[in-house]
Amino acid sequence: MKPSFLAIVGAVSIATLIAGGTSQADTNMPDQNAPRLDAAAEQSNTSSGLRSKAQLVDGKGNPAGEIIASQGTNGVLLQIRAEELPAGWHGVHLHQIGNCSDVGVFKASGGHIEGKGGMHGFVNREGTHGGDLPNIYVSSDKRAYVDFFTTAIDLQDLTDSDGAALIIHADPDDYKSQPIGGAGARIACAAFPAM
Numbered sequence: 001m002k003p004s005f006l007a008i009v010g011a012v013s014i015a016t017l018i019a020g021g022t023s024q025a026d027t028n029m030p031d032q033n034a035p036r037l038d039a040a041a042e043q044s045n046t047s048s049g050l051r052s053k054a055q056l057v058d059g060k061g062n063p064a065g066e067i068i069a070s071q072g073t074n075g076v077l078l079q080i081r082a083e084e085l086p087a088g089w090h091g092v093h094l095h096q097i098g099n100c101s102d103v104g105v106f107k108a109s110g111g112h113i114e115g116k117g118g119m120h121g122f123v124n125r126e127g128t129h130g131g132d133l134p135n136i137y138v139s140s141d142k143r144a145y146v147d148f149f150t151t152a153i154d155l156q157d158l159t160d161s162d163g164a165a166l167i168i169h170a171d172p173d174d175y176k177s178q179p180i181g182g183a184g185a186r187i188a189c190a191a192f193p194a195m
């Protein structure tokens with residue numbers, strides 16, 4: 001199934017280019033007629049050997065920014081460009097499955113990437129999870145632009161057979177409570193595809 005789906009996506013892209021016949025910039029514009037969430041996200045979430053890109057969607061399935069994960073010498077650089085999120089502190093974690101299809105709930109993304117084992121939390125003596133990340137602060141303009149570097153994982157942990165997701169939670173992570181630092185509901189999700 002997967003190869004034929006990819007082939008169809010490729011064919012559609014080429015057809016669009018030919019039919020459009022317009023500038024490169026136009027082909028990058030969001031298509032207003034495209035299905036709102038998953039089809040668009042499938043096509044724009046991409047992985048290469050050293051880099052993976054994932055579109056962030058909010059609790060209504062609307063675009064809310066972009067995450068780029070790049071393999072470094074001894075870890076992964078995560079560049080978060082989040083928009084249209086509620087102001088305040090929010091927990092951010094890497095979850096096990098690259099699936100944001102259950103919009104507004106985002107439980108399909110599974111639990112945290114556990115890595116070498118242990119509990120959740122940067123200041124937990126039994127911690128930490130491989131998917132643990134610092135909180136982000138969204139300002140009154142609803143944006144947070146943040147770069148993180150983590151040595152707890154490699155890019156292949158995000159692009160394994162079921163992908164991975166970056167989840168933004170409603171509340172901040174206290175870095176010690178189980179299982180998610182008291183960070184509450186999942187309000188935004190970005191799916192890294194399998195590679």
Ligand SMILES: [Cu+2]
Nearest residue numbers: 092093167180
């Ligand atoms: Cu989480």
